[in-house]
Amino acid sequence: MNDATSVDSAPGIKEPDFSGIDRAALFAELARVLPADCLLIEHEDIKPYECDGLSAYRELPLAVALPREEAQVAAVLKICRKLGVPVVARGAGTGLSAGALPHKFGVILSLARFNRILKVDPAARLAVVQPGVRNLAISEAAAPFGLYYAPDPSSQIACTIGGNVAENSGGVHCLKYGLTVHNLIALRILTIDGELLELGSRAPDTPGFELLALFTGSEGLLGVVTEVTVKLTPKPQLAQCVLAAFDDVVKAGDAVAKIIAAGIIPAGLEMMDQPATAAVEQFVRAGYPLDAKAILLVEADGTPEEVAEEIAAVRKVLDGAGATEIRVSRDENERLKFWAGRKAAFPAAGRISPDYYCMDGTIPRRRLGEMLEAITQMEHKYGLRCINVFHAGDGNLHPLILFDANKPGELERTEEFGAEILELSVRLGGTITGEHGVGFEKINSMCVQFASPELTMFHRVKQAFDPAGLLNPGKAVPTLHRCAEFGRMHVHHGQLPHPDLPRF
Amino acid sequence: MNQLTQYYADTLRAAARGGGKVVPRGGGSKDFYGRATVGEILSLADYRGIINYDPTELVLTARAGTPLAEIEALLAEQNQCLAFEPPHFGSGATLGGAVAAGLSGPRRMQTGPLRDFVLGTKIMDGRGDILKFGGEVMKNVAGFDVSRLLAGSLGSFSLILEVSVKVLPRPPYEATLRMAVPEAEALARLNSWGGQPLPLAASAWYDGQLTLRLAGAHAAVDAACSKLGGSRLEADAASAFWNSVREQQDAFFGGGEALWRLAVPTTAAPLSVPGRQFIEWGGGLRWWKSDAPASVIRSAAQAVGGNATLFRGGDRRDERFTPLPLAQLRLHQGLKKAFDPNNVFDASRLYAELA
Numbered sequence: 001m002n003d004a005t006s007v008d009s010a011p012g013i014k015e016p017d018f019s020g021i022d023r024a025a026l027f028a029e030l031a032r033v034l035p036a037d038c039l040l041i042e043h044e045d046i047k048p049y050e051c052d053g054l055s056a057y058r059e060l061p062l063a064v065a066l067p068r069e070e071a072q073v074a075a076v077l078k079i080c081r082k083l084g085v086p087v088v089a090r091g092a093g094t095g096l097s098a099g100a101l102p103h104k105f106g107v108i109l110s111l112a113r114f115n116r117i118l119k120v121d122p123a124a125r126l127a128v129v130q131p132g133v134r135n136l137a138i139s140e141a142a143a144p145f146g147l148y149y150a151p152d153p154s155s156q157i158a159c160t161i162g163g164n165v166a167e168n169s170g171g172v173h174c175l176k177y178g179l180t181v182h183n184l185i186a187l188r189i190l191t192i193d194g195e196l197l198e199l200g201s202r203a204p205d206t207p208g209f210e211l212l213a214l215f216t217g218s219e220g221l222l223g224v225v226t227e228v229t230v231k232l233t234p235k236p237q238l239a240q241c242v243l244a245a246f247d248d249v250v251k252a253g254d255a256v257a258k259i260i261a262a263g264i265i266p267a268g269l270e271m272m273d274q275p276a277t278a279a280v281e282q283f284v285r286a287g288y289p290l291d292a293k294a295i296l297l298v299e300a301d302g303t304p305e306e307v308a309e310e311i312a313a314v315r316k317v318l319d320g321a322g323a324t325e326i327r328v329s330r331d332e333n334e335r336l337k338f339w340a341g342r343k344a345a346f347p348a349a350g351r352i353s354p355d356y357y358c359m360d361g362t363i364p365r366r367r368l369g370e371m372l373e374a375i376t377q378m379e380h381k382y383g384l385r386c387i388n389v390f391h392a393g394d395g396n397l398h399p400l401i402l403f404d405a406n407k408p409g410e411l412e413r414t415e416e417f418g419a420e421i422l423e424l425s426v427r428l429g430g431t432i433t434g435e436h437g438v439g440f441e442k443i444n445s446m447c448v449q450f451a452s453p454e455l456t457m458f459h460r461v462k463q464a465f466d467p468a469g470l471l472n473p474g475k476a477v478p479t480l481h482r483c484a485e486f487g488r489m490h491v492h493h494g495q496l497p498h499p500d501l502p503r504f
Numbered sequence: 505m506n507q508l509t510q511y512y513a514d515t516l517r518a519a520a521r522g523g524g525k526v527v528p529r530g531g532g533s534k535d536f537y538g539r540a541t542v543g544e545i546l547s548l549a550d551y552r553g554i555i556n557y558d559p560t561e562l563v564l565t566a567r568a569g570t571p572l573a574e575i576e577a578l579l580a581e582q583n584q585c586l587a588f589e590p591p592h593f594g595s596g597a598t599l600g601g602a603v604a605a606g607l608s609g610p611r612r613m614q615t616g617p618l619r620d621f622v623l624g625t626k627i628m629d630g631r632g633d634i635l636k637f638g639g640e641v642m643k644n645v646a647g648f649d650v651s652r653l654l655a656g657s658l659g660s661f662s663l664i665l666e667v668s669v670k671v672l673p674r675p676p677y678e679a680t681l682r683m684a685v686p687e688a689e690a691l692a693r694l695n696s697w698g699g700q701p702l703p704l705a706a707s708a709w710y711d712g713q714l715t716l717r718l719a720g721a722h723a724a725v726d727a728a729c730s731k732l733g734g735s736r737l738e739a740d741a742a743s744a745f746w747n748s749v750r751e752q753q754d755a756f757f758g759g760g761e762a763l764w765r766l767a768v769p770t771t772a773a774p775l776s777v778p779g780r781q782f783i784e785w786g787g788g789l790r791w792w793k794s795d796a797p798a799s800v801i802r803s804a805a806q807a808v809g810g811n812a813t814l815f816r817g818g819d820r821r822d823e824r825f826t827p828l829p830l831a832q833l834r835l836h837q838g839l840k841k842a843f844d845p846n847n848v849f850d851a852s853r854l855y856a857e858l859a
């Protein structure tokens with residue numbers, strides 16, 4: 001607004017320069033609040049923290065803090081705030097978007113030692129856990145009560161709940177049971193000022209703005225999670241899985257739409273293309289039909305009566321949709337075998353290729369055919385192979401681009417291939433990331449998905465939490481300068497935003 | 505529609521210049537909610553129309569002024585629904601108003617609250633700029649989740665122009681049971697059933713009578729009916745009853761006392777507040793008709809980790825929602841400023857301190 005009556009300068013135009021940080025002061029202050037075994041500064045000690053699950057991006061931090069107490073976390077944050085030092089929170093480091101990539105002039109704040117389950121309350125169907133608790137450990141602790149924590153990322157044996165909150169992670173069952181955001185009850189967070197905030201509550205509504213939802217998926221940019229209260233779900237009595245084969249991927253995609261149109265929301269609804277089934281079959285022998293162009297896995301869960309009813313309905317739809325083969329798991333062993341292949345897709349890609357790069361766009365399901373066709377063309381264009389696994393129920397596509405980082409130029413070609421897939425996801429009405437987050441990896445693609453007014457608003461929201469911009473800077477939301485440099489700035493209402501900014 | 509958005513932007517800019525306030529309004533069905541408003545009403549009733557509905561993608565996008573009734577009728581044709589059952593509280597209820605009020609209906613504990621279903625929004629901030637967040641896909645973690653932040657914001661920092669919501673198939677089968685149970689026993693049973701894989705879709709307890717709605721696969725509902733006991737209501741009577749709960753037309757909601765809405769942990773023991781009580785959401789929502797002082801009711805809720813809202817009646821100049829702790833309030837003020845630096849949206853409807 002030109003005639004603004006108050007000062008309204010836009011944040012997030014340029015990345016701040018942190019190079020002038022006083023390291024000696026930082027180390028001295030950290031050493032004052034952390035015991036010796038909670039502070040790492042030697043090269044060999046901090047080296048393991050140089051990357052997360054996306055190892056193509058590496059950076060060494062100035063220091064790694066491994067506090068044990070919430071008060072120590074607050075103290076570290078206050079020091080960094082005072083000295084103007086960037087802070088990057090870290091859980092298990094399984095992230096796939098370089099969200100936990102260290103900042104060259106910053107501190108890695110590891111929550112790994114916050115690994116206690118504080119309470120499992122079966123009557124209230126919730127668990128209170130520290131942020132470093134592993135996702136699967138929550139379900140294990142709840143199992144004696146017939147309960148579990150529903151979101152199940154494939155990395156669930158390793159990833160932490162704090163990382164899940166920061167990424168709003170999903171799993172193969174989130175079509176029916178929701179993402180992390182749908183399964184959170186409350187969070188305790190520390191702001192960059194070391195101030196404690198409770199978001200959400202055990203009551204079904206909390207007064208004020210929906211801060212719990214805003215915080216979920218904020219990639220460590222708004223605060224540090226120090227405690228998580230999660231919803232526990234009653235374990236279904238029975239689960240059964242249908243494996244269906246198709247001689248055409250588009251037919252498989254249409255079958256998914258038909259299942260939904262029939263009023264069925266399966267517990268899991270996954271698709272794999274032929275190269276993906278071939279890759280995993282070598283590796284786990286799940287018994288997938290190798291001549292199929294695509295296979296679908298459809299899971300029903302609930303009471304035995306419910307499952308029988310749903311499986312019958314699913315069968316009927318799949319028959320009508322032209323499945324060439326339909327198998328229904330006869331027992332728990334066979335069900336797990338059906339899933340074993342899908343769950344091994346990433347490691348299998350790692351087996352058949354020296355390196356692979358996992359993309360994470362979401363598209364409206366009806367555009368799947370177009371997307372897969374375009375990916376096939378891109379394989380020729382970039383001279384690289386790609387296998388596709390797909391959370392078909394919710395449109396979240398994971399193309400795995402196979403490459404060899406030791407061959408000059410392959411990584412760069414892979415990155416371009418990936419970026420082109422993401423741009424197409426946006427053009428088809430979807431998004432550049434469904435569950436892995438933007439992190440550092442997809443920061444340029446954000447310029448394609450959002451125009452500068454939205455990006456500026458994200459910076460303003462961050463400013464309300466973190467006025468000095470110290471929490472995970474350079475991730476998740478690009479500066480307008482970066483977008484101008486990247487040169488693929490979203491054009492809003494036919495006008496270039498911020499025409500006054502220099503373009504490179 | 506462009507003329508309308510131009511008019512909205514002009515109105516906001518004029519308010520900024522003149523120091524006035526703007527109060528967004530859909531159908532006016534929730535005018536009673538929150539503190540008394542201050543400022544000029546900006547109606548979104550004409551900004552209406554369904555923009556996209558794709559049953560197999562489970563998503564519907566509509567302009568804010570689209571009547572909920574129109575949306576629900578269209579969904580019903582495809583055997584789908586808004587699973588969070590937003591209360592209308594009047595024939596004019598709109599989608600934008602439902603999201604701004606953030607209220608969910610009887611099925612909330614089975615399906616999740618309204619905010620869970622908001623996938624994307626187009627808004628106009630206090631500068632008069634149009635912004636788009638989220639989208640039409642189920643899974644989307646690009647950028648902060650501003651769309652869900654708008655749920656329950658009561659027009660305090662932005663105009664909601666468009667909303668994309670997740671829709672779901674209607675449950676294939678439903679049954680309603682009624683049984684005589686005292687309050688403490690009803691709460692204990694609801695919490696115990698909540699921990700079991702039962703298709704429990706809604707609950708209501710009033711005056712010693714517990715009514716349960718089961719929704720899901722035919723076989724599962726039948727199995728649950730025989731397990732839970734009680735007597736089964738006729739389908740017509742059942743749907744009339746649940747509608748009267750959702751729309752607060754049940755006899756309980758009549759009478760002259762103020763209506764308080766207490767959101768508490770489902771496991772909270774029976775509250776002792778003077779007045780009459782109606783319990784929903786498996787024990788998580790406790791309505792009280794009471795003329796007790798606000799402090800008595802608020803502390804009863806706070807003592808069990810909950811909060812109390814003065815929903816209807818009482819003085820509209822008083823605080824209606826539970827006051828925020830100072831650190832929270834400062835964050836709210838910061839966010840309000842991010843969207844509305846000139847303070848043109850009336851936020852006093854939510855909290856006097858936010859204005």
Ligand SMILES: Cc1cc2nc3c(=O)[nH]c(=O)nc-3n(C[C@H](O)[C@H](O)[C@H](O)COP(=O)(O)OP(=O)(O)OC[C@H]3O[C@@H](n4cnc5c(N)ncnc54)[C@H](O)[C@@H]3O)c2cc1C
Binds near residue numbers: 091162163
């Ligand atoms: C083999 C494999 C399979 C995977 N499968 C899935 C899948 O199915 N679905 C899915 O969604 N993801 C999947 N992932 C991605 C990853 O596991 C998730 O993103 C996970 O949530 C990251 O958790 P983490 O503890 O490893 O977090 P990290 O990688 O350590 O950090 C991730 C982000 O969270 C922030 N963060 C961490 N802890 C905190 C905290 N306490 N407070 C504030 N911010 C914090 C970090 O700063 C960073 O931005 C997979 C990864 C791998 C390697």
